[in-house]
Amino acid sequence: xxxxxxxxxxxxxxxxxxxxxxxxxxxxxxxxxxxxxxxxxxxxxxxxxxxxxxxxxxxxxxxxxxxxxxxxxxxxxxxxxxxxxxxxxxxxxxxxxxxxxxxxxxxxxxxxxxxxxxxxxxxxxxxxxxxxxxxxxxxxxxxxxxxxxxxxxxxxxxxxxxxxxxxxxxxxxxxxxxxxxxxxxxxxxxxxxxxxxxxxxxxxxxxxxxxxxxxxxx
Amino acid sequence: xxxxxxxxxxxxxxxxxxxxxxxxxxxxxxxxxxxxxxxxxxxxxxxxxxxxxxxxxxxxxxxxxxxxxxxxxxxxxxxxxxxxxxxxxxxxxxxxxxxxxxxxxxxxxxxxxxxxxxxxxxxxxxxxxxxxxxxxxxxxxxxxxxxxxxxxxxxxxxxxxxxxxxxxxxxxxxxxxxxxxxxxxxxxxxxxxxxxxxxxxxxxxxxxxxxxxxxxxx
Numbered sequence: 001x002x003x004x005x006x007x008x009x010x011x012x013x014x015x016x017x018x019x020x021x022x023x024x025x026x027x028x029x030x031x032x033x034x035x036x037x038x039x040x041x042x043x044x045x046x047x048x049x050x051x052x053x054x055x056x057x058x059x060x061x062x063x064x065x066x067x068x069x070x071x072x073x074x075x076x077x078x079x080x081x082x083x084x085x086x087x088x089x090x091x092x093x094x095x096x097x098x099x100x101x102x103x104x105x106x107x108x109x110x111x112x113x114x115x116x117x118x119x120x121x122x123x124x125x126x127x128x129x130x131x132x133x134x135x136x137x138x139x140x141x142x143x144x145x146x147x148x149x150x151x152x153x154x155x156x157x158x159x160x161x162x163x164x165x166x167x168x169x170x171x172x173x174x175x176x177x178x179x180x181x182x183x184x185x186x187x188x189x190x191x192x193x194x195x196x197x198x199x200x201x202x203x204x205x206x207x208x209x210x211x212x213x214x215x216x217x218x
Numbered sequence: 219x220x221x222x223x224x225x226x227x228x229x230x231x232x233x234x235x236x237x238x239x240x241x242x243x244x245x246x247x248x249x250x251x252x253x254x255x256x257x258x259x260x261x262x263x264x265x266x267x268x269x270x271x272x273x274x275x276x277x278x279x280x281x282x283x284x285x286x287x288x289x290x291x292x293x294x295x296x297x298x299x300x301x302x303x304x305x306x307x308x309x310x311x312x313x314x315x316x317x318x319x320x321x322x323x324x325x326x327x328x329x330x331x332x333x334x335x336x337x338x339x340x341x342x343x344x345x346x347x348x349x350x351x352x353x354x355x356x357x358x359x360x361x362x363x364x365x366x367x368x369x370x371x372x373x374x375x376x377x378x379x380x381x382x383x384x385x386x387x388x389x390x391x392x393x394x395x396x397x398x399x400x401x402x403x404x405x406x407x408x409x410x411x412x413x414x415x416x417x418x419x420x421x422x423x424x425x426x427x428x429x430x431x432x433x434x435x436x
Binding site: 058060061062063064065066067068089093094095096097098099100102103104106107108110111112130131133135136138139140142143144145146147148149151152 | 281353
């Protein structure tokens with residue numbers, strides 16, 4: 001059985017990509033980051049998802065002491081009711097987050113002999129982060145080819161982005177078919193008891209469920 | 219004063235690149251990794267070097283639980299007296315190490331507004347690691363251009379490799395001119411009280427000092 005690393009944040013996109021990887025026949029190893037995010041709720045959700053999907057997982061703890069993001073620094077407010085079609089990059093952007101996450105995934109993949117890294121990035125219904133777009137992933141593929149032992153030996157480790165060109169509603173429809181337990185996922189940036197309903201992430205989630213199921217997001 | 223991030227391992231190459239960056243007029247911020255390496259000696263050396271050069275530094279602690287390298291796993295022996303012109307990649311290779319280190323440097327650089335990342339990689343007198351070669355760094359530059367907010371905004375963060383095409387002797391000659399305190403650096407992979415003198419890193423160091431100064435490596 002071929003192995004795959006899945007970057008698992010606890011959100012709905014990464015949960016869907018986990019089930020997508022399993023449906024494609026991979027033995028999935030999930031990779032979860034404790035990176036100083038505003039709340040630990042999403043880490044708990046990621047672990048619950050990995051357990052539910054019966055896949056082994058690693059939690060990697062990293063520190064980004066320079067912060068530079070509303071998700072790392074509670075002094076910066078998470079924007080509420082921001083226009084979802086705004087063209088700027090919001091303050092929730094974390095400098096180099098996916099560059100960092102993929103670098104650990106590459107290390108993990110090479111160490112256990114996995115050929116693929118799944119990341120649930122999405123460039124349609126998203127917050128405008130540059131490290132979620134197809135040309136970023138194309139550039140990253142080249143780094144893995146040139147910088148890894150396996151790359152030099154001609155055995156490429158691929159980055160697969162199964163959701164990159166789907167709308168949130170399309171992601172959810174696919175996830176429902178795959179049996180993704182969306183009730184275990186968490187999207188809200190703020191991490192209070194209940195989702196705030198106002199941050200980008202809450203609103204993209206609700207918009208997706210509105211369109212996909214005409215129902216309230218779990 | 220323009221800012222630069224310098225990846226500082228405590229070895230002679232990174233120490234030289236720190237002094238090179240300062241000589242070029244940058245306000246240097248050093249970045250040190252505690253990544254589960256065999257010994258903490260090199261971290262102490264890195265801190266001593268940063269203090270000596272009067273530059274601020276951050277120590278980032280990361281875990282690579284999957285190991286996959288003699289530098290992370292004491293069950294794997296560090297090769298002794300390996301041919302320095304061997305074409306294979308030795309077991310001291312750490313999967314994705316520079317991919318990971320540069321990803322944190324990129325995050326740090328963007329958060330504090332630095333325009334350059336210095337890395338003391340060397341593709342002449344080295345252990346054959348793929349992530350020390352020019353085409354790897356060229357690929358990485360593209361990732362920073364595509365994946366960072368600053369890249370998208372047209373303000374590129376560059377990766378500078380001042381030692382990439384120098385022999386170890388040339389590096390040391392340059393470092394002596396720059397006033398690098400080589401007695402504070404540590405190269406040996408094993409981290410005993412004294413350098414083992416037999417690992418790749420010890421032998422490349424001694425070879426460099428032999429050629430540059432006809433003297434014993436400090």
